[in-house]
Amino acid sequence: MEKTTLTAAITKALSSEGNANFRAFDTIDNAPEEKERGVTIAIQHVEYQTEGRHYAHVDCPGHADYIKNMITGAAQMDGAILVVSAPDGPMPQTREHILLARQVEVPAIVVALNKVDLMEDEELLELVELELRELLTEYGYPGDDIPIVRVSAFNALEAEDASRDSEWGKGVFELMDAVDSYVPIPERPKDKSFLMPVEDVFSIKGRGTVVTGRVEQGMCKTGQTIEIIGMKETQSTVITGVEMFHKTLDEGEPGDAVGVLVRGVERDDIERGQVLADPGSIAPRTEASAQVYVLTKDEGGENIHHSLQDINLNFTYVLLMLLEKFSCQMVLRWLCLVIT
Numbered sequence: 001m002e003k004t005t006l007t008a009a010i011t012k013a014l015s016s017e018g019n020a021n022f023r024a025f026d027t028i029d030n031a032p033e034e035k036e037r038g039v040t041i042a043i044q045h046v047e048y049q050t051e052g053r054h055y056a057h058v059d060c061p062g063h064a065d066y067i068k069n070m071i072t073g074a075a076q077m078d079g080a081i082l083v084v085s086a087p088d089g090p091m092p093q094t095r096e097h098i099l100l101a102r103q104v105e106v107p108a109i110v111v112a113l114n115k116v117d118l119m120e121d122e123e124l125l126e127l128v129e130l131e132l133r134e135l136l137t138e139y140g141y142p143g144d145d146i147p148i149v150r151v152s153a154f155n156a157l158e159a160e161d162a163s164r165d166s167e168w169g170k171g172v173f174e175l176m177d178a179v180d181s182y183v184p185i186p187e188r189p190k191d192k193s194f195l196m197p198v199e200d201v202f203s204i205k206g207r208g209t210v211v212t213g214r215v216e217q218g219m220c221k222t223g224q225t226i227e228i229i230g231m232k233e234t235q236s237t238v239i240t241g242v243e244m245f246h247k248t249l250d251e252g253e254p255g256d257a258v259g260v261l262v263r264g265v266e267r268d269d270i271e272r273g274q275v276l277a278d279p280g281s282i283a284p285r286t287e288a289s290a291q292v293y294v295l296t297k298d299e300g301g302e303n304i305h306h307s308l309q310d311i312n313l314n315f316t317y318v319l320l321m322l323l324e325k326f327s328c329q330m331v332l333r334w335l336c337l338v339i340t
Contacts, residue, residue, distance in 0.1 A: 009151075019048060056256070110178050212257070219253060222239055222242060239263075
């Protein structure tokens with residue numbers, strides 16, 4: 001719940017300067033099961049901007065049962081906000097979060113040290129920060145350089161005033177300033193062939209089938225012929241519309257989290273694990289070589305035995321298939337950031 005509370009608090013604070021539409025907590029964790037269990041199950045996208053950047057913010061599932069949904073979000077990141085409770089300090093899950101970030105090559109992390117209003121001892125806060133820096137360094141991140149920003153997401157969300165100079169809004173703005181300055185703007189390969197992994201698929205009555213995902217490379221626009229590749233027989237279709245956060249786009253660029261409307265394709269014809277691509281640019285494979293990292297029991301994995309001989313790989317993003325087979329238990333408590 002902490003990360004979703006922070007997501008809502010960010011939108012509230014930035015809305016005070018006209019840079020976001022405020023999203024209440026229950027509009028982000030809005031599925032019935034999410035409300036009942038207090039966990040994020042589906043990936044949620046939130047749009048906002050700062051003075052210098054536009055962000056597509058992904059609230060990833062933080063519950064072990066929904067690891068596949070979470071990794072779909074993690075694999076899209078340009079950067080991440082790692083949310084850690086100040087009273088609890090680094091927990092066993094925190095190690096898992098950082099390990100997973102390293103394994104899916106998240107390039108930069110900013111830490112939001114949450115619930116600092118419950119901590120009166122400055123020395124304890126400094127000790128928590130030191131432990132976090134050591135843990136980040138252990139997994140190959142520059143722990144001494146990573147910004148750790150103290151916030152109280154709940155108080156910022158509940159406050160009448162969450163502006164930059166307010167008591168609780170100040171920390172949220174400091175957090176976003178740290179993200180702006182520390183997370184680098186990635187290079188966007190616009191001149192390559194179009195490629196977009198499928199994150200989700202749904203139908204819109206009267207319009208057709210919409211495929212959502214993040215454009216990895218190349219461009220997509222209305223009228224463009226593309227292929228749906230992987231797991232099933234390759235299909236050819238035409239893009240009839242491109243949207244991002246309910247706004248129609250002339251074209252989607254690398255890094256954009258878009259919804260692509262496709263012609264003549266039923267909802268059940270597409271699923272996560274496939275990709276959209278320019279015709280002839282890539283081809284599915286039945287065999288692959290991969291470096292696989294399976295979590296140990298101490299890192300949150302299950303103490304079970306599996307045989308690699310029975311695993312069939314027909315998916316470009318091999319790691320997702322392997323994690324599904326191994327059912328490794330990992331919990332993520334971070335927020336994904338895509339700079340657009």
